Amino acid sequence: MNPKDMKYRELFSVSLELFALFGYKKTTVQDVADRLGMTKGNLYFYVKNKQDLYLKTITHALSSWRDSVKQAVDRENDPVDKFRTMALKSVDYIENNTMLRQILMKDPSIFTLSPSEDRFYDINQSAMTIIQEILNQGIGEKRFYPVDVEHVTQYFFSIYVMFLIKTYVKSDTSSSRTMFLEALELNIRGLLLTHGVTPA
Amino acid sequence: MNPKDMKYRELFSVSLELFALFGYKKTTVQDVADRLGMTKGNLYFYVKNKQDLYLKTITHALSSWRDSVKQAVDRENDPVDKFRTMALKSVDYIENNTMLRQILMKDPSIFTLSPSEDRFYDINQSAMTIIQEILNQGIGEKRFYPVDVEHVTQYFFSIYVMFLIKTYVKSDTSSSRTMFLEALELNIRGLLLTHGVTPA
DNA sequence: TATTGAACAAATCGTTAAATAGTTCAGAGA
DNA sequence: TCTCTGAACTATTTAACGATTTGTTCAATA
Numbered sequence: 001m002n003p004k005d006m007k008y009r010e011l012f013s014v015s016l017e018l019f020a021l022f023g024y025k026k027t028t029v030q031d032v033a034d035r036l037g038m039t040k041g042n043l044y045f046y047v048k049n050k051q052d053l054y055l056k057t058i059t060h061a062l063s064s065w066r067d068s069v070k071q072a073v074d075r076e077n078d079p080v081d082k083f084r085t086m087a088l089k090s091v092d093y094i095e096n097n098t099m100l101r102q103i104l105m106k107d108p109s110i111f112t113l114s115p116s117e118d119r120f121y122d123i124n125q126s127a128m129t130i131i132q133e134i135l136n137q138g139i140g141e142k143r144f145y146p147v148d149v150e151h152v153t154q155y156f157f158s159i160y161v162m163f164l165i166k167t168y169v170k171s172d173t174s175s176s177r178t179m180f181l182e183a184l185e186l187n188i189r190g191l192l193l194t195h196g197v198t199p200a
Numbered sequence: 201m202n203p204k205d206m207k208y209r210e211l212f213s214v215s216l217e218l219f220a221l222f223g224y225k226k227t228t229v230q231d232v233a234d235r236l237g238m239t240k241g242n243l244y245f246y247v248k249n250k251q252d253l254y255l256k257t258i259t260h261a262l263s264s265w266r267d268s269v270k271q272a273v274d275r276e277n278d279p280v281d282k283f284r285t286m287a288l289k290s291v292d293y294i295e296n297n298t299m300l301r302q303i304l305m306k307d308p309s310i311f312t313l314s315p316s317e318d319r320f321y322d323i324n325q326s327a328m329t330i331i332q333e334i335l336n337q338g339i340g341e342k343r344f345y346p347v348d349v350e351h352v353t354q355y356f357f358s359i360y361v362m363f364l365i366k367t368y369v370k371s372d373t374s375s376s377r378t379m380f381l382e383a384l385e386l387n388i389r390g391l392l393l394t395h396g397v398t399p400a
Numbered sequence: 401t402a403t404t405g406a407a408c409a410a411a412t413c414g415t416t417a418a419a420t421a422g423t424t425c426a427g428a429g430a
Numbered sequence: 431t432c433t434c435t436g437a438a439c440t441a442t443t444t445a446a447c448g449a450t451t452t453g454t455t456c457a458a459t460a
Contacts, residue, residue: 112370113362113365113366113369113370113372114366114370114372115372116370116372117370145386145389147382147386148378148382151375151378151379151382152379152382152383152386154375154379155379155382155383155386158362158366158379159359159362162313162358162359162362165313166313166314166358169313170312170313170314170316170317172313172314172315172316175351175354178348178351179351179352179354179355179358182347182348182351182352182355183352183355186345186347186352186355186387186390186391187386187390188390189345189389189390189391189392190386190387190388190389190390190391191386191389191390192389
């Protein structure tokens with residue numbers, strides 16, 4: 001890894017921590033520069049402005065999240081297993097990433113139900129392809145009902161965002177875990193082309 | 201109907217219109233009193249304060265919505281028909297109620313994904329019983345999978361709120377209609393105890 | 401290419417006074 | 431007794447002000 005990439009990694013790591021701790025407004029570029037042992041002027045050699053620093057930092061964190069889920073999904077073969085793994089790994093990742101969780105709580109607009117005002121549209125779009133590929137595989141293998149892939153992908157992504165909002169923006173931790181698992185199985189049954197009569 | 205109830209109906213009607221037109225902040229107590237042909241002082245004979253006027257007005261509007269859906273559901277017998285009617289009637293009602301729609305757009309906090317900060321908790325709770333009764337009937341008649349009724353009810357209500365936010369708070373009208381219909385059928389398949397292999 | 405530090409610009413904050421809007425209440429019809 | 435008025439009162443919002451903090455630029459430098 002070249003030295004500039006190293007600098008960026010350090011930069012994103014430091015600013016993620018500060019943004020998680022103080023939020024966007026309370027974190028000054030001076031704070032970030034201090035922690036990096038440089039002057040704030042020099043920070044502008046790496047990013048356009050404070051907003052750009054924030055966007056790049058969050059995007060970097062969301063990409064790691066996506067990659068982690070994608071990796072777990074790729075270890076499975078069966079589309080149902082992939083679907084379940086995707087859902088569970090997504091939750092597991094955020095559950096074990098305190099800083100990202102804190103940032104979501106401090107900045108609810110990171111997860112919006114409106115694609116048109118989504119500042120992280122590209123990374124979210126790429127997260128949606130994970131869903132899309134699983135649906136296509138499941139339908140191709142005649143395991144899944146031939147749903148409208150585009151709209152059902154959007155729907156599942158919206159549900160995922162809804163859960164994140166419910167659980168981490170509003171902290172409705174109590175029942176949302178059980179609700180999540182019930183919903184997962186309900187959606188899997190809704191996807192399957194046939195399913196037997198085997199209640200849990 | 202006694203004259204005081206009449207006054208209340210008129211009051212809610214007038215203030216719903218004004219709140220829809222100008223929003224909470226821009227609507228003054230004076231405005232409402234003027235439209236009712238009374239002084240603002242006298243308004244305090246009917247409501248505790250401005251906030252109370254707003255809450256009572258919205259609650260009244262949401263109750264009408266609920267009642268309309270409940271009535272439509274009660275005309276059906278089959279739990280699947282009831283479920284589908286509930287979903288479609290809910291959308292149909294808001295689609296044809298411009299003032300309520302305008303209020304939702306002006307005050308996004310009316311529909312929250314967090315029960316604990318829901319100012320209209322009671323009326324929303326009573327709306328949830330419609331879902332709950334359908335689920336109980338479906339399971340009782342061995343048509344529905346024996347899901348965890350409480351959590352699945354919460355889940356469906358959350359999806360309903362999510363759609364309202366997507367469609368009316370963020371105005372993402374474009375794809376959300378198709379998404380809604382796809383989701384409806386997916387959820388019905390997820391509920392059914394068995395379903396045949398009959399893709400649309 | 402990467403960095404500094406000073407200079408500059410933009411945004412925020414704390415305070416103030418004036419205007420507006422919300423609320424109370426004694427008293428007056430019906 | 432129930433409904434209402436209108437004036438008095440209180441609370442909130444708005445605009446303006448300078449002071450301060452913070453974000454951004456850039457010529458000089460290693």
